[in-house]
């Protein structure tokens with residue numbers, strides 16, 4: 575079963591835009607779980623542009639599904655993970671000033687650092703996932719580092735999906751097949767939406783988790799959160815959609 579982890583970063587973006595506590599990030603997380611989300615994902619960035627460290631602390635006792643915290647493992651981030659001990663930590667190589675995540679790790683260059691961080695989090699009982707591109711050498715090294723899972727950065731897949739979905743999915747099938755052979759769990763995320771998600775799932779049915787935020791929260795503005803979450807879940811347990819005309 576491929577789990578849907580709802581990333582609530584953009585709920586916090588809306589809240590922060592006016593100050594105060596509307597929408598209430600914690601209540602949205604509670605409701606996402608009631609509506610069928612298998613997990614909640616947050617990405618507290620150093621500039622706290624959306625999810626704040628304080629949000630992560632407030633969320634922790636209210637998450638009764640899987641709690642996935644993403645981020646670049648700075649000393650502050652590592653301390654947060656030590657305090658929260660979420661279900662999973664996803665290590666992302668983002669620079670502080672990026673608009674959004676736009677690349678996976680160079681696991682070869684950062685092997686020693688990532689090995690230490692993975693070992694530290696695993697010693698706390700936290701599942702570790704490394705955000706990677708479809709480069710097979712990077713995935714092989716993620717396995718040598720000892721990560722439990724990889725998260726495939728699906729930005730390039732989403733970009734190419736509309737023009738040529740067969741070409742878009744090919745490197746992801748190859749990467750996910752390699753990861754599976756190496757004993758790595760396979761997660762996926764970034765720019766997934768109601769148009770491209772089912773094709774990813776049908777071609778890589780052994781996906782453990784997809785984490786989806788921007789498009790899902792945007793869709794909820796039109797469809798409502800409960801209907802939207804059910805629509806995304808439905809993409810993860812049905813045969814291939816016929817290509818849209």
Ligand SMILES: CC(=O)[C@@H](O)[C@H](O)COP(=O)(O)O
Pocket residue numbers: 581583584616617644666673674675705763764785787
């Ligand atoms: C790692 C990844 O691809 C996304 O989860 C990322 O967290 C999105 O970050 P923003 O919500 O800040 O765009």
Ligand SMILES: NCC(=O)COP(=O)(O)O
Pocket residue numbers: 581615644725762763764765766785786787788789790
């Ligand atoms: N890891 C991907 C994630 O959590 C959400 O990415 P997006 O759907 O906001 O692009």
